[in-house]
Amino acid sequence: MGLLDGKVAIVTGAGQGIGRAIAEGLxxxxxxxxxxxxxxxxxxxxxxxxxxxxxxxxxxxxxxxxAANMDSIASWEGATRLVETAMDRFGRVDLVVNNAGILRDAIFHKLEPEQWRAVLAVHLDGSYHVSRAAAPVMRQQGTGSFVFMTSTAGLIGNFGQANYMAAKMGMVGLMRAIAMDMQRFNVRANCIAPFAWSRMISSIPVETEADKARVAKLQRMTPDKIAPLVGFLGSDRAKDVSGQIFTVRNNEIFLMSQPRPIRSIHRSDGWTAETIADLLPGAMAPSFAPLERSTSVFSWDPI
Structure with a gap:
């Protein structure tokens, strides 16, 4: 008996890398x-x-x-055909894994509109299309789970990936909306930010010895490490887990923080730009989030 016996999963971008490992693991x-x-x-x-x-x-x-499906989730019509494939073949949809994505990296002042639109069309629009197409099925079933593959590039930061970062942070907001809107139907939604060697990071430039060492560490983190958490989140054992962001890094699983107020200042007679300039930096600067890349935050070797 498997943890997902009787369940039907849709995995987008499942032809190779993390998506394939997830599909095979499920x-x-x-x-x-x-x-x-x-x-x-x-x-x-x-x-x-x-x-x-x-x-x-x-x-x-x-x-x-x-079952195979070759429709593009960048279009609403393609996403609806994908869900129809699941219904026609298996009669239900219990888990949607929004994993598909592409890259069009460029430093921001050189990022062209086409590069922006292409990345958001697959990552963010595609996640909306498939999730929206599957939502009525899950509502009628009274159960279901969405898993969105976000990224520490979006949660923390990276150079030259404004389109990718925006898409991945947008997926977090979409996940939270689904978790709240569909809670009444016992439908859950969560995010995973995966660390794994796959096509999405294989384009990392390797120019220095430090770069080579970083890539060598990443290559040890294989895509199959991501699948078990996806399987858990799609199972009935995760019925009370929704609206969360997890990170998988080799054999480590992290629960990530989400934005909440951390400091405040108050002035009974209101504010001007000058009084804000006088008080805000000294009061809040010690708590400012630094401009870091994910490699600065996850600075230790994976376990």
Whole structure:
């Protein structure tokens, strides 16, 4: 008996990397899986249209059950066809894993509108499209779980990824909205920020010895480390877990903080720009969030 026996999962961007590891892990835990991937490169160009079918065959070889879908979640029509695939093949949808994504990195003053729109179309619009298409099914079932793959690049920061960071933080807001709006229907939503060597970070420039050491550490964090937490969040054992942000880093699982008030100042007769300038820096600067990259926050070697 697997933790996900009888459940049906949709995994977007499941043709390789983290998505594939999640799809195969969910199948190993007993879920029937719809493998969605249009077979594009890291930057979104068509590459291997049969990649979803390859994952389906790999799952079947291990005794699991899966179906392939090659629709683009960047469109509402593609997302609805994806959910229809799950319903036509398996009759229900219990778990949606919003994992699909592409990169179009550029330093902000050189970031073109097309680069901005392309990344948000897959990560954020795509997550909305698939989740919205699946929501009525879960509402009628009275149960369901959404898992959004966010990133420490969005939660903390990174250079040259304004589009990616905005999309990943947007997914956190979308997750929180779903968790609140659909709580009454026993539908949950959570985020995972994964550390794993995959296509999404394989483009990291390696120019110095420090860069090489950093990449070597990342390569030890394999995508299969992410799948167990996704399986748990999709299971009935996670019925009281919703609205949370987790990070998986090799064998470590972190619960991430979320924005809450940390300091305040008050002036009974109101404020002017000058009085704010006089008081705010001294009162609040010690608590300002530093401009850090995720590698500065997670500065120790993975366990």
């Amino acid at each position: 199948a190993a835990d007993g879920a029937r899986v719809v493998v969605n991937d249009i077979g594009v490169s890291l930057t979104g160009e068509r590459e291997n249209a049969a990649i979803a079918e390859e994952v389906v065959l790999a799952i079947a070889d291990r005794g699991g059950e899966a």
